[in-house]
Amino acid sequence: MATFVVGVVLVIALFFALRHIYRNFRAGREDCCGGSCRSCSGHCSSCRSFTAPIKK
Amino acid sequence: MATLAVALTGNPNTGKSTIFNELTGARQKIGNWPGVTVDKKVGYTRYMDRAISIVDLPGTYSVNARSPEEKIVIDYLLNTKLDLVVDVVDSSNIERNLFLTVQLLEQDIPLLIDLNMQDDAARRGVEIDTAKLEEAFGMPVVETVGRSSKSTKKLLDVFTSTVMENYEPSQLVKDHIAKVHAIRASEKTDAQKDEEIIEARYALIDKVVAKAVTFRNVGATRSEKMDRFLANGILALPIFLLILYAVFQITFTWIGQPIADALEDLINDDFLNLAKDGLEAAGVADWMVSLVTDGIIAGVGAVLTFVPLIFVLFFCLSFLDGTGYMARIAFIMDPIMRRCGLTGKGIMPLMMGFGCGVPSIMGARALDSEKDRMISILVTPFLTCGAKLPIMALFAAMFFPHNAANVVFAMYIIGMAMAIIVAKVLGSTLFKAKGSTFLLELPPYRMPDMKSVLLETWDKGKGYLVKAGTIIFVASVLLWVMSNYNFSGPCEIEDSILASIGSWMSKLFVFQGFATWEAGAAVLSGIMAKETVVATIGVLYGAGDVSTEAEDAADTASTMLQTGMASAFTSLSAFSFMVFSQLYTPCVTALGTIKKEAGGWKWVAFSAVYMFVIAWFVSLVVYQVGRALGF
Numbered sequence: 001m002a003t004f005v006v007g008v009v010l011v012i013a014l015f016f017a018l019r020h021i022y023r024n025f026r027a028g029r030e031d032c033c034g035g036s037c038r039s040c041s042g043h044c045s046s047c048r049s050f051t052a053p054i055k056k
Numbered sequence: 057m058a059t060l061a062v063a064l065t066g067n068p069n070t071g072k073s074t075i076f077n078e079l080t081g082a083r084q085k086i087g088n089w090p091g092v093t094v095d096k097k098v099g100y101t102r103y104m105d106r107a108i109s110i111v112d113l114p115g116t117y118s119v120n121a122r123s124p125e126e127k128i129v130i131d132y133l134l135n136t137k138l139d140l141v142v143d144v145v146d147s148s149n150i151e152r153n154l155f156l157t158v159q160l161l162e163q164d165i166p167l168l169i170d171l172n173m174q175d176d177a178a179r180r181g182v183e184i185d186t187a188k189l190e191e192a193f194g195m196p197v198v199e200t201v202g203r204s205s206k207s208t209k210k211l212l213d214v215f216t217s218t219v220m221e222n223y224e225p226s227q228l229v230k231d232h233i234a235k236v237h238a239i240r241a242s243e244k245t246d247a248q249k250d251e252e253i254i255e256a257r258y259a260l261i262d263k264v265v266a267k268a269v270t271f272r273n274v275g276a277t278r279s280e281k282m283d284r285f286l287a288n289g290i291l292a293l294p295i296f297l298l299i300l301y302a303v304f305q306i307t308f309t310w311i312g313q314p315i316a317d318a319l320e321d322l323i324n325d326d327f328l329n330l331a332k333d334g335l336e337a338a339g340v341a342d343w344m345v346s347l348v349t350d351g352i353i354a355g356v357g358a359v360l361t362f363v364p365l366i367f368v369l370f371f372c373l374s375f376l377d378g379t380g381y382m383a384r385i386a387f388i389m390d391p392i393m394r395r396c397g398l399t400g401k402g403i404m405p406l407m408m409g410f411g412c413g414v415p416s417i418m419g420a421r422a423l424d425s426e427k428d429r430m431i432s433i434l435v436t437p438f439l440t441c442g443a444k445l446p447i448m449a450l451f452a453a454m455f456f457p458h459n460a461a462n463v464v465f466a467m468y469i470i471g472m473a474m475a476i477i478v479a480k481v482l483g484s485t486l487f488k489a490k491g492s493t494f495l496l497e498l499p500p501y502r503m504p505d506m507k508s509v510l511l512e513t514w515d516k517g518k519g520y521l522v523k524a525g526t527i528i529f530v531a532s533v534l535l536w537v538m539s540n541y542n543f544s545g546p547c548e549i550e551d552s553i554l555a556s557i558g559s560w561m562s563k564l565f566v567f568q569g570f571a572t573w574e575a576g577a578a579v580l581s582g583i584m585a586k587e588t589v590v591a592t593i594g595v596l597y598g599a600g601d602v603s604t605e606a607e608d609a610a611d612t613a614s615t616m617l618q619t620g621m622a623s624a625f626t627s628l629s630a631f632s633f634m635v636f637s638q639l640y641t642p643c644v645t646a647l648g649t650i651k652k653e654a655g656g657w658k659w660v661a662f663s664a665v666y667m668f669v670i671a672w673f674v675s676l677v678v679y680q681v682g683r684a685l686g687f
Contacts, residue, residue: 006340010533013529021530031526
């Protein structure tokens with residue numbers, strides 16, 4: 001029973017962790033950037049709708 | 057009542073982001089060097105029952121739409137319905153700042169002129185008569201000092217008033233605009249027109265300044281005196297290296313490491329034993345106890361242990377940034393960067409690489425030439441980002457306990473040197489075009505606002521806590537499964553999937569001195585995220601299954617890790633491993649950003665392969681030369 005409870009807790013934790021990684025991946029965001037648009041000063045890829053166009 | 061739309065514009069480094077943060081309570085990065093904000097930011101506030109949206113635009117010297125920043129500013133100002141545009145002016149450099157003001161007035165954009173940095177202006181002997189300035193431009197003028205609640209209130213009072221309705225451009229400005237229109241309509245060449253328009257602008261500025269500004273001679277400013285020493289042609293580089301060295305001593309010897317050591321004891325001994333005893337007492341199956349303790353706590357704990365170092369390092373870098381010294385680094389590095397065909401401006405995004413390679417690669421888009429941008433993107437991952445720091449700290453503490461700070465400092469220097477060398481090679485082979493010119497305004501030295509420094513430290517550092525709880529947590533579970541199972545079921549660690557993959561990988565490192573399957577597995581996992589190298593080592597060596605000898609010699613998880621690593625590495629092979637980790641293939645997120653910024657998979661493949669090859673070769677040289685020298 002104790003093993004089952006710990007297992008369920010781990011599965012839930014893994015679900016949230018994987019969801020975070022998947023959402024970051026979809027948004028092109030990186031936690032190292034500071035986590036939000038404001039704090040990364042526009043360099044975070046999640047800000048790409050606002051960022052300066054890439055020069056070609 | 058409709059939301060009031062306000063935009064902040066102005067030259068770079070005039071304190072727009074500080075005002076924006078004060079007005080909105082946001083935590084936008086503030087740097088005491090130009091070009092911190094490369095896009096526009098939106099924040100919201102309420103005052104006197106009015107909802108106010110405030111947009112912080114990138115700093116720009118002109119609105120000719122020649123650079124991305126200029127294009128963003130002029131597009132936004134001309135195509136957005138705004139209630140108020142605030143032109144934030146550095147009062148201490150008023151003549152140069154008014155050049156943008158005049159250009160905005162030429163576009164029929166009504167302005168609230170915010171004379172910011174009044175304290176700096178007073179120190180420089182610049183006295184501005186605001187009433188005369190208002191009269192000269194026909195636009196309202198307010199005086200502010202960036203970080204002051206009085207200034208914030210003053211601005212909000214103006215925002216919510218109907219003050220702008222009472223102003224219209226003065227006759228002086230109207231005459232100037234008419235003159236500019238006449239020049240544009242003339243049949244001269246574009247270059248002649250540009251030249252005449254610039255002259256007309258400066259003529260207007262001269263008239264306004266003559267009316268409203270008094271300059272007292274106060275001699276050299278404090279910043280100028282400091283620059284005679286800190287930005288001195290001969291002393292600048294040694295002082296820069298000395299400051300960097302001091303940062304590493306603070307991080308790895310004086311403050312960061314003692315906290316990291318205490319945290320290591322807490323996690324690897326106290327917490328791990330508590331968890332193990334608790335789970336066993338609750339009757340949890342042995343395999344689950346092993347997953348939680350040998351897998352998750354060992355893996356995540358190994359990374360968490362180094363988070364204090366990351367926070368201390370980021371605090372030091374944010375503090376230096378706030379003082380204005382970072383801008384001097386661009387100036388100091390300019391001659392070196394120029395020899396590589398780049399300019400000192402290229403050092404700005406590179407410096408961000410000490411935090412994380414991703415924003416650094418993206419920051420390269422602020423560079424003016426395609427050549428500078430591509431070279432910057434491709435060499436940035438050589439720098440020691442925060443995620444590589446745990447690898448360096450772990451190996452330095454384990455194999456060079458008395459010289460940990462020096463060894464980590466050496467790794468940072470190796471990373472920087474390699475970035476410069478490769479930039480030189482790329483500049484003379486793949487990207488031969490002429491680089492851009494580099495004009496840099498050195499901001500005055502200031503005592504940084506501790507609140508901003510701490511907020512920036514937290515903003516940068518918390519990402520590593522989030523990563524420990526997400527990607528490192530998942531990686532630790534995965535590594536535990538892969539190190540305890542093969543395709544037939546549970547097995548000894550030597551027969552596991554991870555051992556098979558690691559063994560294959562380790563064949564590449566025979567000449568580098570770390571041809572063990574554990575090191576091979578760590579290198580491979582590091583491509584997912586660099587911290588995973590430490591998590592892998594934590595899981596594999598901290599688990600106690602590495603060797604019977606290691607297990608016998610160890611009585612705690614910490615000593616287990618130490619003994620396990622000591623049996624697998626010598627000091628020389630550990631150094632070689634550190635060099636390899638410093639230089640090899642970037643993590644997947646950085647590779648993804650390279651694809652987006654460089655524009656194709658070929659650059660991803662190029663980065664992944666060429667960095668691996670360079671890392672392989674340099675670590676080989678380090679190990680073989682070290683052996684030849686008898687280390």
